[in-house]
Amino acid sequence: MKKIALFVDVQNIYYTTRDTYSRQFNYKKLWETISAEGEIIIANAYATHRNDDKQIKFQDALKHIGFTVKLKPFIQRSDGSAKGDWDVGITIDVMDSAKDVDTVILLSGDGDFGLLLEKVKKDYDVSTEVYGVPALTAKNLIESANIFHQINEDFLL
Numbered sequence: 049m050k051k052i053a054l055f056v057d058v059q060n061i062y063y064t065t066r067d068t069y070s071r072q073f074n075y076k077k078l079w080e081t082i083s084a085e086g087e088i089i090i091a092n093a094y095a096t097h098r099n100d101d102k103q104i105k106f107q108d109a110l111k112h113i114g115f116t117v118k119l120k121p122f123i124q125r126s127d128g129s130a131k132g133d134w135d136v137g138i139t140i141d142v143m144d145s146a147k148d149v150d151t152v153i154l155l156s157g158d159g160d161f162g163l164l165l166e167k168v169k170k171d172y173d174v175s176t177e178v179y180g181v182p183a184l185t186a187k188n189l190i191e192s193a194n195i196f197h198q199i200n201e202d203f204l205l
Contacts, residue, residue, distance in 0.1 A: 050086030053145040055138055056115070057156035058095040064157050064181040064199070071204040078179070078203060079113050082153060090145050091115045094134035139164050146172040154193075155179045159186025166192050179203070 056075075065073045075093075082088060093110045097103075097119040107117045120134060135158065146152055146168040154161055157180040165176040169192075178185070178193040182200075190196045 050151055051149040052082060052086045052088045052151045052153060053090040053142070053149040054082060054088055054092070054115075054153045055090075055142055055155070056093040057134060057138060057154070057158060058093050058110075059134075060156045060158055061199070064184040065204060068181045068183060069201075069204055073199065074203050074205045075110060075113055075115070078155070081203075086151065088114065089149060090141075092118055092138075092141055094118050094120070094138055097121055135160055142168060146174050149174060151175045151177060153177045153179065155199075157181060157185035157189065159188050162186065162188035162192040165189070169194070 061073050065071060079088070079091075091114055093107075093115040095103075095107065095117060107119070110117050118134070118137065120137070138154075138156075138161070142152055142154070142164055152165070152168055152174050154165070154176070156178070161178075165178070168174055169176055175194045176192070177195040177197060178189055179197045179199055180189065182198045185196070
């Protein structure tokens with residue numbers, strides 16, 4: 049059975065599905081789809097923590113599905129901008145797990161991850177897959193993955 053590591057850039061998926069479809073992503077449907085392909089041995093969802101009841105309920109739902117939820121504090125800057133980026137944390141976890149799996153699956157549209165996927169394919173001979181909203185997923189990320197799965201109506205609530 050194929051061993052799978054799954055990594056979700058929660059903020060990226062939230063905003064891209066909201067901005068494109070005005071709907072939320074269906075994590076349960078994702079889990080069912082990927083589970084049919086093999087054994088999910090690592091499943092991390094990366095999010096920011098705002099101590100908001102609605103967000104805590106969402107994080108609990110992710111845990112119930114089977115995800116390990118990794119939180120970083122939400123930082124509001126004095127200029128009004130916000131920070132809550134998980135790129136380095138996701139990269140470290142992908143690099144650490146790639147040696148133990150057959151497939152790395154990333155949910156994000158962030159082009160910064162293109163180099164990461166190229167590296168793990170080369171160094172660990174793993175297959176890489178990306179799930180993203182087509183119009184908001186970087187071209188280099190799509191091209192870096194062995195398989196690109198479009199987030200469309202099938203994966204929305």
